[in-house]
Amino acid sequence: MSDKFDVIIVGAGPSGSAAALTLAKAGLSVVVFERGEYPGAKNMFGGVLYTPILNRLVPNFWEEAPIERHITKRRFGLLSEGSEAAFEYRCEDFNTSPPYNQSFSALRAQFDPWLAKKAEEAGAMIIPETVVDDLIWKDGKVCGVKARREGGEVEADVVIAADGVNSFLAKKSGLRKAFTWNVLAVAAKEVIALPRETIEDRFSLEGDEGVAMEFFGDAVAGMVGAGFIYTNKETLSVGVACTINAFIDKKIVPNDLLERFKAHPSIRRLIRKGETLEYSGHMIPEGGYNQVPEIITDGLVLVGDAAHLVNASFYHEGTNLAMASGLYAAETIIEAKEKGDFSQKGLQGYRTKLEESFVLKDIKKYRLVESWANKNPKFFKEYPDLALDLLKDYFTISEKPKETIQKELTKKFRSKIKLLRTMVELNQFRKTFFSS
Amino acid sequence: MKIAVCIKQVPASESKIRPSADGKGIDPAGLSYVVNPYDEFGVEEALKIKEQLGEGTVTAISIGTAKVSEALRTCLAVGVDQAIHIQDPATEGSDGLTIARILTAALQKESYDLIFFGRQAIDDDSGAIGIYVAEFMGLPHVAGINKLKILAEDYRAVANRQIEGATEVIETALPAVFTCQKELNEPRYASLPGIMKAKQKPLTVWTLSDLGIAPDTVGSGHAKVTEDQLSSPPTRSAGKIIEGNASEAVSELVRLLREEAKVF
Numbered sequence: 177m178s179d180k181f182d183v184i185i186v187g188a189g190p191s192g193s194a195a196a197l198t199l200a201k202a203g204l205s206v207v208v209f210e211r212g213e214y215p216g217a218k219n220m221f222g223g224v225l226y227t228p229i230l231n232r233l234v235p236n237f238w239e240e241a242p243i244e245r246h247i248t249k250r251r252f253g254l255l256s257e258g259s260e261a262a263f264e265y266r267c268e269d270f271n272t273s274p275p276y277n278q279s280f281s282a283l284r285a286q287f288d289p290w291l292a293k294k295a296e297e298a299g300a301m302i303i304p305e306t307v308v309d310d311l312i313w314k315d316g317k318v319c320g321v322k323a324r325r326e327g328g329e330v331e332a333d334v335v336i337a338a339d340g341v342n343s344f345l346a347k348k349s350g351l352r353k354a355f356t357w358n359v360l361a362v363a364a365k366e367v368i369a370l371p372r373e374t375i376e377d378r379f380s381l382e383g384d385e386g387v388a389m390e391f392f393g394d395a396v397a398g399m400v401g402a403g404f405i406y407t408n409k410e411t412l413s414v415g416v417a418c419t420i421n422a423f424i425d426k427k428i429v430p431n432d433l434l435e436r437f438k439a440h441p442s443i444r445r446l447i448r449k450g451e452t453l454e455y456s457g458h459m460i461p462e463g464g465y466n467q468v469p470e471i472i473t474d475g476l477v478l479v480g481d482a483a484h485l486v487n488a489s490f491y492h493e494g495t496n497l498a499m500a501s502g503l504y505a506a507e508t509i510i511e512a513k514e515k516g517d518f519s520q521k522g523l524q525g526y527r528t529k530l531e532e533s534f535v536l537k538d539i540k541k542y543r544l545v546e547s548w549a550n551k552n553p554k555f556f557k558e559y560p561d562l563a564l565d566l567l568k569d570y571f572t573i574s575e576k577p578k579e580t581i582q583k584e585l586t587k588k589f590r591s592k593i594k595l596l597r598t599m600v601e602l603n604q605f606r607k608t609f610f611s612s
Numbered sequence: 613m614k615i616a617v618c619i620k621q622v623p624a625s626e627s628k629i630r631p632s633a634d635g636k637g638i639d640p641a642g643l644s645y646v647v648n649p650y651d652e653f654g655v656e657e658a659l660k661i662k663e664q665l666g667e668g669t670v671t672a673i674s675i676g677t678a679k680v681s682e683a684l685r686t687c688l689a690v691g692v693d694q695a696i697h698i699q700d701p702a703t704e705g706s707d708g709l710t711i712a713r714i715l716t717a718a719l720q721k722e723s724y725d726l727i728f729f730g731r732q733a734i735d736d737d738s739g740a741i742g743i744y745v746a747e748f749m750g751l752p753h754v755a756g757i758n759k760l761k762i763l764a765e766d767y768r769a770v771a772n773r774q775i776e777g778a779t780e781v782i783e784t785a786l787p788a789v790f791t792c793q794k795e796l797n798e799p800r801y802a803s804l805p806g807i808m809k810a811k812q813k814p815l816t817v818w819t820l821s822d823l824g825i826a827p828d829t830v831g832s833g834h835a836k837v838t839e840d841q842l843s844s845p846p847t848r849s850a851g852k853i854i855e856g857n858a859s860e861a862v863s864e865l866v867r868l869l870r871e872e873a874k875v876f
Contacts, residue, residue: 213624214644286642301811325804327805453642454628
């Protein structure tokens with residue numbers, strides 16, 4: 177048996193490292209177990225990091241953090257088989273000086289080790305290549321973990337489960353039940369290398385500015401989900417993310433969907449001549465507020481993906497929420513240590529901090545997204561196809577008088593759309609994404 | 613018995629290696645590093661011998677930048693007693709002969725009974741350092757051993773090596789240098805207390821002046837062997853799918869094999 181620590185953290189992703197850094201800075205003894213070869217080895221995200229919390233954890237992080245490009249441009253593309261309609265927003269105010277708009281493209285294999293290193297420098301002990309198999313309980317309270325190594329039992333006042341979407345500890349502790357397929361998405365992603373100038377010319381970027389592009393409709397074969405391209409300095413993050421349900425219904429595997437996405441005429445031009453450097457796949461907890469489990473029990477808290485803290489709306493926000501949850505959990509534990517109370521009640525402040533901050537406020541606001549998406553497949557296939565079909569008719573040049581074209585358009589639109597039904601659906605869409 | 617193991621930190625075998633921009637080395641971006649697997653056999657053998665004899669010390673030695681300390685800590689975590697890190701910017705770009713000279717100076721500061729190397733490092737595969745060191749130190753050397761027995765009372769050792777179609781059994785006086793081949797042993801996993809202790813154990817850091825070596829006699833300027841060019845193997849061209857019914861496809865295939873691939 178090793179010496180007792182104040183806190184054991186399982187998982188050295190953004191939530192675990194944020195907690196470790198905060199706790200170590202406050203002088204608590206912290207050990208972090210990471211199953212991967214190094215922090216970040218097993219982790220993946222699409223590619224854009226929101227940084228308000230990071231800036232609290234490491235002020236002026238941009239001077240040293242391995243970030244890629246600051247995002248000045250958002251682009252949403254609606255694809256059908258051969259065409260695309262897109263909306264793009266760019267703002268020069270997002271291009272002035274750090275931290276710009278607090279959103280940066282990044283690569284987790286570099287970012288996660290850096291954040292873990294910050295925690296290590298602050299005094300946390302980071303132990304990679306070590307799987308935690310179980311919790312140790314004493315008198316109904318969590319008091320340590322069993323790591324899969326000789327002499328692997330370690331005790332602590334509190335355990336933070338930062339072990340990701342599949343959180344084994346959340347299940348072991350009884351805080352979370354098994355998932356249903358509709359609350360999880362699967363993402364497949366490639367990092368594709370291109371020369372810096374090519375990226376900047378092709379995506380119309382200057383210097384270190386970057387673009388976040390998302391594609392719907394035929395981009396992901398009409399499934400509930402999206403394809404994405406995020407620009408890094410000398411690579412692109414290119415991927416698809418859809419609900420597991422959609423993959424099951426469509427009987428397609430993520431890799432094939434990604435290949436299909438890359439072959440789309442609108443996409444293949446953007447990645448042309450690129451060399452794939454790495455391939456990764458991961459699950460994303462997209463169940464929203466209703467899926468956030470109980471996150472506190474005696475001697476244990478859940479953070480990050482383990483607590484299902486992902487905002488699956490157009491913001492696609494997970495890493496920032498993960499770091500926020502790690503920070504709040506750590507702050508709560510520091511207070512609990514002063515009182516010497518690590519019971520569920522003593523740690524309740526963590527939940528309060530989440531509820532009172534953007535973390536759970538945002539996730540709550542978008543709580544209908546998951547059920548809306550699963551109930552409205554039309555928005556991912558039928559409606560995009562129709563919209564692009566109508567646009568094609570509208571822009572097709574022929575000797576047909578424009579009046580005829582417009583009449584035909586109206587006729588086609590009415591034949592395909594039941595106006596009242598669609599109004600109701602659009603209203604639901606508005607309520608899901610935009611109402612307060 | 614005093615045992616030394618010389619180790620090298622190398623890119624992990626699953627890493628995708630790319631030549632650096634100047635084509636003279638590798639691009640370190642995105643690579644993860646490990647202890648050279650053949651060196652790990654040396655570490656394990658040293659620990660086993662110490663355990664069997666019930667006495668002795670095991671010292672791991674490596675040369676390189678600050679990053680090399682990770683590899684040395686990995687050795688401490690499995691039970692190595694001492695780790696020596698020779699860290700000096702002047703060593704940058706040294707060839708194998710110079711590295712061996714520096715290691716020899718480090719090894720000569722103690723009187724080791726057994727010195728282990730991996731049979732080769734999996735990055736440059738040169739397999740020369742152990743042999744150079746044995747020569748410099750005037751010690752016997754047994755290459756590519758896959759079994760080792762220490763006869764402590766006679767101060768001798770018996771080593772097996774696999775040669776084409778046979779096993780060679782070699783007896784040698786000690787001290788001696790051995791380079792380790794696969795099958796010598798199964799390197800152990802570090803225990804959790806071992807890892808935790810290794811994090812806090814200090815490394816011994818030596819510069820060239822600690823070894824009495826003048827910095828202007830090492831480094832790329834003094835390399836007798838230099839790496840001129842490093843290039844990736846040619847990329848495989850894409851496969852070809854021949855359309856049509858079976859008989860057409862077969863005759864087309866035969867035509868292509870004859871005329872394009874020129875296999876017959």
